[in-house]
Amino acid sequence: MIQAMNPATPGGKLTFWLLFAPAMLWLIALIIAPHLQLFAISFREPSAGGQTSLGLNNYSEFFIEPLYWRTFARTAIMSIVTTILTAVIGLPVAYYIAKLTRGYSKSILFVACLLPFWVSELVRTLGWMILLRETGVLSGFLQAIGVIDHPIEFLYNDATVIVGLVYTSMLFMVVPLINGFESLEDSLIEAGYDLGGNIFSVTRDIIIPHVMPGLVSGCIVVFMLSLGNYATPTLLGGKNSLWFTEQIYAQFITRFNWEQGAAFGFLLLVLSSAIIWLGLRLTGQRLVDVVR
Secondary structure: OOOOOOOOHHHHHHHHHHHHHOOOOOOOOHHHHHHHHHHHOEEEEOOOHOOEEEEHHHHHHHHHOOHHHHHHHHHHHHHHHHHHHHHHHHHHHHHHHHHHHOHHHHHHHHHHHHHHHHHOOHHHHHHHHHHHHOOOOHHHHHHOOOOOOOOOOOOOOOOHHHHHHHHHHHHHHHHHHHHHOOOOOOOHHHHHHHHHHHHHHHHHHHHHHHHHHHHHHHHHHHHHHHHHHHHHHHHHHHHHHOOOOHHHHHHHHHHHHHHHHHHHHHHHHHHHHHHHHHHHHHHHHOHHHHHH
């Protein structure tokens, strides 16, 4: 059986390609082909007589109009803040699950991290709206205990958007960190303390370097999910949230300007990839090591 699946043998090559074909067809039909079509559409420009020509005006509009590039900068900054907060919260949570719990306790805590993702992101976001709205649970509770004397609207601000994004992204940070912590030998941590280290030096010199690939992997996923998120910023931030995906949605759906929307979509892809590349350079990690 193993020999039949070995790509080095003629039968193994056939088996390999038969197994790989469905995934390749899925990638080509649902990801590569639509993206190539959108990429071609992004260069189309209307001209006289109802004809279309090719050009870069759809891309240059992003840099000419301050609203567009400022919205992207705001989206990128808030996504970076979300990623940092998710990492700060996820590190101790993952360490506790991986190193300080055993048996059923570990399973229960891991399932507790999974539970919110058993429902859709929209339902989770609506739950936050019920909790934080002016007549919601939090405002009513604070009134009941006398902290405030009138209802307060906690929605429609940047802090609420970041809280929602951290909540929806936490699992994607915790899982790779748990894998990293589980591969860390307890003897290394004990040796660090035996050699005179404290919690800060052991964390800086032993724990963080060991889990860095998992940490960077989680940061990449959280950043990309936050940058490309639409429901959470729109619902929790309101009409003035100024999220870049809202600009893309407006071009496609509201203005029926597919050419501009396609250009903005690829600018989002390129600029987010550039930010990730810069992050990899700053942390000294390679993408091939992070995605293993």
